[in-house]
Amino acid sequence: MNWGTKIVMSFILFVGLIVTMVTISMRQDVSLVAKDYYVQEIAYQDQIERIKNYRDLGENQIKLEYKKQTSQIVLTLPKSYAGKGEIHFFRPSDASLDARYVLRPDSEGYQRFEAGDFKKGLWKVKISWHENDREYYEEKTLVI
Template identity: 70%
Template structure:
């Protein structure tokens, strides 16, 4: 085998490798974390203010707990139980699994979310609400 044949074989193998890599990369999901990611990024200073407002609450902060034995997420709102807002169960790896619920604690200040049907793995619980003319935001990472 002469050197010209070896060059052609190396070139064909290289071209095959490139075609394989392009095919694999075209099949990958390249969706953004959120559909309105850029709009959210522009308004992030407002989000920083919501987080600061939440930290100033002190003893009035929401508590988020996960009861593994019952597969239930419990949000406890001490003090004013009439907080209303939104609870967003966010799956970083797959936006199609995200779900949003209204934040409406019961008379005892608890709200229960059944997560038995949620896919196992990493979730972020994002809670935002407005109270007394101020906006608040809390986020907790949870592994189900």
């Protein structure tokens, strides 16, 4: 095989590689973190206020734990909690796995979720509520 044939073969292989890479990249799911991302970005100052309100709670902050032995996710709210809110389990890698629940702690301030309902991996848990005319927001990372 002479050098001209080698150049042509190299060019054909290069073009084949580029076509393969373009095909693979076109089949990838490209989804934004949220469908209304730009609207949320504009209203972020309100979110900063919610986060500040949460941090001002001091010792009454919430806790989130994954208990492997009981296969449960336990959210601990202050016993004095009397507001209304929601918890959003956000899966960064797949938005179709996201789940939202209403905050309904028991008399001790615990709310339990079955870990089997969630796929293993990284989750962002977004907790928001309002109480006494104030809004609160906290975001925690959870690995199942």
